[in-house]
Amino acid sequence: MSGTLTGTLTVVGLGPGGPHQMTPEARAALDSADELYGYGPYLARAPEREGQVRHASDNREELDRATLALERAVAGAKVAVVSGGDAGVFAMAAAVCEAVERGPEAFRALDIQVVPGVTAMLAVAARVGAPLGHDFCAISLSDNLKPWPLVEKRLKAAAEAGFVIALYNPISKARPWQLGAAFALLRDVLPGTVPVIFGRAAGRPDERITLATLAAADPAVADMATCVIIGSPETRLVERPGLPPLVYSPRSAR
């Protein structure tokens, strides 16, 4: 996507966990940037580099942050915009594209790159086996940016069609009841025995993986750092003496 002599903007996915889950490509993109933009807790996970300027902003100011970063790139800076996990999944890459579309012509001449990362649901799935081993979907439960009935429609369609469902942004102070409502809706469509995995901070020191059934799943187990995976009727538990069960969705389906 290159072709200019001005600055550059790279949107970088840090991966879900520590440096061991960050790709060398992401690491190199961070190292070569003059200025980093991102949500504070994500910036804190980027390796320190002398002389690099960091601009932390609040989680809900994505479009402003993207616009500011693009302006700095137009001014000639080498800019990196940082997301946790993968930058393209409910994260900054879409905000940057939107800011380009809405912004001045100069934004369209910029060298813009996106560096992918391991997104949260993959890290959570890996901790328990292979719940995403067959057809699945990812849904953001945030209803800041879309109406709740659309979330309901998608949950219902996905469950009825047999998709495993990964929920991003399941809960926040401003969004306290949505995960409970999602579980209630899914209980009308899916067997109560379907496994639910709460994956908090997968790959980080404060990781906590909790396994439940859909019938018993308690929304209070989730927080802002949690990705929730809800199995399909095909998803299986393999019990292991003295070890946590393996959870997987078979490669075959009927």
Added chain:
Amino acid sequence: MSGTLTGTLTVVGLGPGGPHQMTPEARAALDSADELYGYGPYLARAPEREGQVRHASDNREELDRATLALERAVAGAKVAVVSGGDAGVFAMAAAVCEAVERGPEAFRALDIQVVPGVTAMLAVAARVGAPLGHDFCAISLSDNLKPWPLVEKRLKAAAEAGFVIALYNPISKARPWQLGAAFALLRDVLPGTVPVIFGRAAGRPDERITLATLAAADPAVADMATCVIIGSPETRLVERPGLPPLVYSPRSAR
């Protein structure tokens, strides 16, 4: 998941591209293994290490390969089972779990770990902007292991509910007509203007990214190494003079 004094089995996702897209965690898991098992072309992408034994097998022998690897771990070996992309997405982690479930009791006592990776759709999406920036699903078009009417049902449900759709295993010698049939089905549900991205070998030297509309999408553009992303009606194209357009799915939806 540890707890035994016998061997270990780690399922490792190599990432989609070269070593720059392989996490340090995956690299370390490969380095510490005595024996590697996997589909030949994936094994060829794992870094060489002296004294390490490699067992390449055909792409369609996943369950046999998993069983053999588990048997070697029970015998005391440090075994890594290798997948391209992420091991949990239409890949070996599910085959290993299935082999544990079907196999002898000794398989259930093993230390089994899964190391996540960047899955193909994330790498393809990054090349064009952020087409997976909003709710999306991943569907395998392989009908070896599930009936074609189920694939059709899922495609229709996903398109009608406004999901962006990533197709894995879109085409092969044994599966020549399915991608064309999927496009035909989706044309009945979605506007012909919806963008389609053919992402072949994203992140590798022979990468080829092709952008089309659903109306004009030609299945012959895809091969076995291609992941196909089909936008939702919300997915947008941002034209850029002298540069490829950005393709993104906005964070907000109506």
